[in-house]
Amino acid sequence: DAKTTQPTSMDCAEGRAANLPCNHSTISGNEYVYWYRQIHSQGPQYIIHGLKNNETNEMASLIITEDRKSSTLILPHATLRDTAVYYCIVRVRTSGSARQLTFGSGTQLTVLP
Amino acid sequence: DAGITQSPRYKITETGRQVTLMCHQTWSHSYMFWYRQDLGHGLRLIYYSAAADITDKGEVPDGYVVSRSKTENFPLTLESATRSQTSVYFCASFSGTPDTQYFGPGTRLTVL
Numbered sequence: 529d530a531k532t533t534q535p536t537s538m539d540c541a542e543g544r545a546a547n548l549p550c551n552h553s554t555i556s557g558n559e560y561v562y563w564y565r566q567i568h569s570q571g572p573q574y575i576i577h578g579l580k581n582n583e584t585n586e587m588a589s590l591i592i593t594e595d596r597k598s599s600t601l602i603l604p605h606a607t608l609r610d611t612a613v614y615y616c617i618v619r620v621r622t623s624g625s626a627r628q629l630t631f632g633s634g635t636q637l638t639v640l641p
Numbered sequence: 642d643a644g645i646t647q648s649p650r651y652k653i654t655e656t657g658r659q660v661t662l663m664c665h666q667t668w669s670h671s672y673m674f675w676y677r678q679d680l681g682h683g684l685r686l687i688y689y690s691a692a693a694d695i696t697d698k699g700e701v702p703d704g705y706v707v708s709r710s711k712t713e714n715f716p717l718t719l720e721s722a723t724r725s726q727t728s729v730y731f732c733a734s735f736s737g738t739p740d741t742q743y744f745g746p747g748t749r750l751t752v753l
Binding site for chain 2: 634
């Protein structure tokens, strides 16, 4: 699985968009970008994933650069409840044989009132 | 309620005792996982299971035993607990649609 690099921490004002970057310069053509988050003392929570097209769901948007070497998770209107550690994970999509998730250090996002 | 649950949520035990952490999911997902989370190490895979009666080791399996007689349950047993097994343990199950893992709330285990 490709290695990812994320900033250690970020702050965001409540109500503003939170943009969390992730570098994955060694990503392979068949590797997807996944984002999970972990709110303090809770289990990790899936947010979104994508291959090369931008993706959006009810939680967030994922923007992947054309060369796929980096991506940005966007929380459009951050709330205090979005304060969490956000993990960017790059791996081959499972196809009949699930694989473990390898979590790095992630980015601690703090949403400020 | 649908979802994935873990019990107990908190456990204190002594060195040398046997401890079993329970994990139950209601989705009938085939794959289930056990992770531990420690400061400075992030989440690390202990064991996983592809189906009932099929289990395999992860990154840090030593000192742990798993079983899976039913699809919905995946207990993790520490046969003789050690202080180094003090950690937060997360169980997860895998869904193919979307391609993601769903995590339980965790069990905080302290070994004295």
